[in-house]
Amino acid sequence: MSNLAKKLQHETQQRTNQQINTATVKKAWFSPGEKILGLLFGAFICIGSVQIISNQAAIYSVNKDIQDIEVKIQEQQKINGDLEVQVAELSTYERIWEKATKELGLQLNDNVKVVQE
Template sequence: MANLARQLRQEQQQQTVVAPKKKVLQKRGLSPGEKIIGLLFGAIVCIGSIQIISNQSVIYEVNKDIQVTQKEIQTQQKSNSDLSIQVSELSQYDRIKEKARALGLQLNDQNVKVVQD
């Protein structure tokens, strides 16, 4: 019987050793659909980033133009205020009267009309 037990044991070991091996599935790379989706996503990201950068460039140029225009406006306002002060100084009654006398004009009180603003 011992011999029979040994034979059974050897057969069981052979059966376990001879058991069919499972196929090892090798993982493939990305499928063509996944590659296309990846390329599309990368293209969309690149196009979006280029669009954002170009928009920021346009915004920068517009802001620069606005600042230049505001500076020109301030310069023109200062010039206008200086000229209005000069007009008010030159249109004083005493100065006009002196200029008229220098040119040989005389004041005739009967021809003077008072004009209100």
């Protein structure tokens, strides 16, 4: 081989080595600091999401308890209303007079005064 051929061969080998070296060196998309910041941001997003979901579940549970208690209150108010009507029926003057005279055998004296509300 001649000196010129060796020189050309040597130059082509250097070019291919330079191309290989430049091709293998890749620049990272993110620096290590940016990666850490990204991971921290992702962790905060995940923790915040879990916190929001748990708060919503607690609110749902409390609302359900409130609705259950409201239903019980309405039922008790209905029972109380029915009992008030029953008290009003049982405390009429005619019913008391009938109980006193017929069942208990009591007599109304002239000394007794009837007091009404």
